[in-house]
Amino acid sequence: MNFFDRLERRIEATNSIVCIGLDPDQSRLPNSVLDHDLPRWAFNRQVIDATHEYAAAYKPNAAFYEDSDGWKALKETIAYAQGKNVPVIVDAKRADIGNTARQYANLLEDADAITVNPYMGRDSLQPFLSNRNSGVFILCRTSNSGGADIQEQELTDGRRVFELTADLAASWNNNDNVGLVVGATAPDELEMIRERVPDLPFLVPGVGAQGGDMKAAATYGPAHEVGLVNSTRGIIFAWEEYGEQAFPDAVASAARSLKQNLNQYR
Numbered sequence: 001m002n003f004f005d006r007l008e009r010r011i012e013a014t015n016s017i018v019c020i021g022l023d024p025d026q027s028r029l030p031n032s033v034l035d036h037d038l039p040r041w042a043f044n045r046q047v048i049d050a051t052h053e054y055a056a057a058y059k060p061n062a063a064f065y066e067d068s069d070g071w072k073a074l075k076e077t078i079a080y081a082q083g084k085n086v087p088v089i090v091d092a093k094r095a096d097i098g099n100t101a102r103q104y105a106n107l108l109e110d111a112d113a114i115t116v117n118p119y120m121g122r123d124s125l126q127p128f129l130s131n132r133n134s135g136v137f138i139l140c141r142t143s144n145s146g147g148a149d150i151q152e153q154e155l156t157d158g159r160r161v162f163e164l165t166a167d168l169a170a171s172w173n174n175n176d177n178v179g180l181v182v183g184a185t186a187p188d189e190l191e192m193i194r195e196r197v198p199d200l201p202f203l204v205p206g207v208g209a210q211g212g213d214m215k216a217a218a219t220y221g222p223a224h225e226v227g228l229v230n231s232t233r234g235i236i237f238a239w240e241e242y243g244e245q246a247f248p249d250a251v252a253s254a255a256r257s258l259k260q261n262l263n264q265y266r
Helices: 003-014 039-051 068-083 098-109 122-129 145-151 161-171 187-196 214-220 249-263
Strands: 018-021 057-059 089-094 113-116 135-141 178-182 202-204 228-231
Touching (some): 089 098, 089 135, 122 135, 135 161, 161 187, 187 202, 187 214, 214 228, 214 249
Parallel strands (some): 113 135, 178 202
């Protein structure tokens, strides 16, 4: 089975489209994990233990692991999540040409899927696209406010850049392993892109701390019931409101609540 087949099974098994971001900001980790040799891994392990029954996938952002101990923590995190039958998407936003792209694609030796940046064109993504078993989520209409600076620009043929990106992604989907990153903070564009590419699954960030549209995310994110809605800070740091004694129970509660809220609109 390729990534999206595995993801479909996971969504069915959990009745959930929740993707949980694992971004262990070391300035926000609870004291209970700081004495561990790999505190980011210790934190992630407790988050996974608390949330795996609600999680369709996990999404660690590579930026939080880019040091020697961080890469060890990331590898442990990926293996632990996969051991609980939860697929892992590395949010790396990689792309380059030639041997550099092939080196970046080595991340897929451990993870199930990856996010990539299409700005440099198809050849920069080919090492990812050619991996039939792994998922490739292409940035299309991102959740940050500055995404409009380029993505909303109109081209000479009348399409906007995010529409061109969606069309190209569909044309690159020869191995049925392509999805799109489309933010919940742009619900109108989310709906437009879904109409434009009805068969591509979406990874929808921006629900939670960024205040994205939960109904639009759950309605337009999945294609044929397969898609993900991501929350990171709103789940993994939910305990901060109540104090460290609430970790990891508050994390579990936040994940469960997001699953229930999204399922109202599926």
